[in-house]
Amino acid sequence: MAHTITNRVKELRTARAMTQEQLAEATGVSRQSINSIERNRYVPSLELALIFARVFGCPTDDIFSLETPE
Numbered sequence: 836m837a838h839t840i841t842n843r844v845k846e847l848r849t850a851r852a853m854t855q856e857q858l859a860e861a862t863g864v865s866r867q868s869i870n871s872i873e874r875n876r877y878v879p880s881l882e883l884a885l886i887f888a889r890v891f892g893c894p895t896d897d898i899f900s901l902e903t904p905e
Contacts, residue, residue: 839902845873847891847898861890 848858848869855873859866862883871877879887888895 836904838904840878840899841875841902842872842899844869844887844898847893848873851891858890862886 844858848855853861855866855869859869862869863886864883868877868879872879884895884899887898891898
């Protein structure tokens, strides 16, 4: 069974009126990486997921979720 990881990075970023560039600077990655993560084309490392949690001030489970196929 293949699982899919989805995220709410774009939703959380826009709720905080942040640009992709600002989030990239806050997390130490490129704007292109933020774009790829928001489009679910790239799954970030555990380290980066924890950095997102710190930047957004919420648990990683509020940002990322594991979707199980039916």
